[in-house]
Amino acid sequence: MSDAKFKQIAKTIEARIDSGEYPAKFKLPPHRALAYELSTTPATVAKAYQLLVDKKRVESFVGRGTFVCVQASLSEVIQPADDEQDYNFSILQPCLLQNLSPLRDAMMQATEQLNTQLMGYTEHSGHESHRLAGVVWAKHYGLIGGNSDNTLLTNGAQHALSLLIHALTEPGDTIAVESLTYPGIMAIAKSAGRHVVGVQLDDEGMCPDDLQQVIRLNRPKLVIVVPSHQNPTGITMPPARRDEIANVIAANNIWLIEDDIYGFLNPEPIAAISNRIPQLSFHISGLSKAISPAMRCGFLKVPDSHIAVLQAYIRANIWLSSPLNYIAAAQLIESGEAFQLAERQRQTAIKRQQMAKELLGYQGRETGFQLWWPLPEHWQQERFVMEAKNKGLIVSSGSYFKVNGEDPHHIRLSLMAISSEQRLQQGLIMLRDLAKSEFVMNPHF
Known part of the structure; x- marks a missing residue:
């Protein structure tokens, strides 16, 4: 032949x-x-x-x-809708129509504040007033110890993650993450030649005992954790679990990256893990989920030992984040409007979680941008994703978030990207009906 x-x-x-x-x-x-x-x-x-x-x-x-093979990529997990008529349950972002008017006003006012100093280069990753705005933002949601020296400006949380992975590890090193995690972390690690190992999750987040075991067996250079409204599961670590994770990190003298981009969704501030181990942890917060992804405003608090190192990495990488975005961000934070916009998103998330619970018959979280929805046994995840897309329903397969271990047999549904609640309701009903239907494979299989 x-x-x-x-x-x-x-x-x-x-x-x-x-x-x-x-x-x-x-x-x-x-x-x-x-x-x-x-x-x-x-x-x-x-x-x-x-x-x-x-x-x-x-x-x-x-x-x-x-x-x-599962060919997971960020473009598959986070999909823009091909058609305006599609129901996009894929992208985790705020309900943008609510923030459009105040954000437009802030941007217009920002342009009026531009001067030669703000339009030129600056040291320290950005202007001091903008770094102080980041300190105020992060402190409001549970971080202490931030100041204008140890708080750096990045082009969003994804840039901060990439920056830290490259600065703290070498090709071939291992990074420990939650066993179900945001694929953006895996994408950075893969492109940088780093290995990723998963740590088991329970109802309170990353398991400290398994973290200790993973550190002993795999010797990772750093640990990444999402403590609030974890993506994709929606789990929020209670204070006691945060203490346990901090103790494991301290006992092993290992770096921690705390990605707290969803901290604003907590009903009351929860003290950051970084508060307990400030010289071993890097804390990430920002405005992309609370206000708009287009702002690209990330705030990175770093140990004193790494201020100069990270400043040098930022300078070599992008020199500095756009001052125009940070003028608008600082204005919104200083006026208090940023916190009002974030609270509006939290209230919308609560309302939409309740809607999803009633229509899908599944008890999710009280708040949070997403639903970690278990599929009926007769559905295979990727097949469900495909059939949903054929109906104009864009969803993310749970398999895209798996680091290791058994497949979760879940679908992640963003409840916020669809602007109107009427269309969200229609989309949820269509998903419910699809899940209840039977799919018959070709007989020769």
Whole structure:
């Protein structure tokens, strides 16, 4: 049999993967069965399968079979709607229509404050008044010890994460994260050549005992944790659990990155883990979830030992974040309007969580931007995502958030990106009906 034959079979299988006929984690037919269907030999099918293994489209396990790989990427997890009529349950962002008018006003006023000093280069990652605004913002939601020296400005929380991973680790190093985590962390680690290992979660967040075990076995250089309204599960660590995590970090003298971008959703401020271990922790906060992703205003509190190091990294990377954005941010924070906008988002999230609970019959969180929704057993995650998209419903498969261990068999639903509650209600009803329906695979499977 010619080489062209097994390559053509591989292309046929790839086409079935791309079309969704063979969804992610789907078990491919045995060699003999597919050979019969395609009028070839089992040996030729085996060569095609091996070619797809080499291309990382499938993976084979002795005694279990060959399965389609999950091709997770940020573009798949966080999808802009292709059509304005789509129901976008994918993007975790604030309900932007609520913030549009005050943000427009703040931006217009910011342009009136521009002068030669604000339009030029500056040291220390940004202007002092803007760094002090970040101190006020983070303190309001539970961080203490911030000042204009140890608080740096970044182009949002994602930039802060990338900056810290590159500054604190080397290629080949290991990073410990929650076993279900934001894929942006995994994307940074992968592109930087770092390894990621998951730490088990329970109802109170990252498990301290498992964190200790992971540190002992894997020797990670740093630990990343999302303590409030964790993405994707929505879990918020209570104070006692934060104490336990801090104790493990201190006992092992390891770096902690505390990504508290959702801290504003807590009904009352919860003391940051970083308060307990200020010289071992890096605390991230910002305005992208509370006000607008377009502001790209991130606030990074760092240990005294790393102020100069991180300033140098920022200078080499972007020199400084846009002062125009920070003029508007500082104005909103100093006037108190930023906190009012954040509280409005929190109240909207509470209302929408209640709506989702009533329509989907699932008890989620009291507040939070997302719902970690368990699928009925008869649905495979990627197949559900595909069928939902065919109906104009854009959702994120739970498998995209998995670091290691068993698949969660959940879908993450953003409840905030859809502007009107009427359309949100319509979309939730469509999701409910789809979940209740039966999907029948082709009989030759």
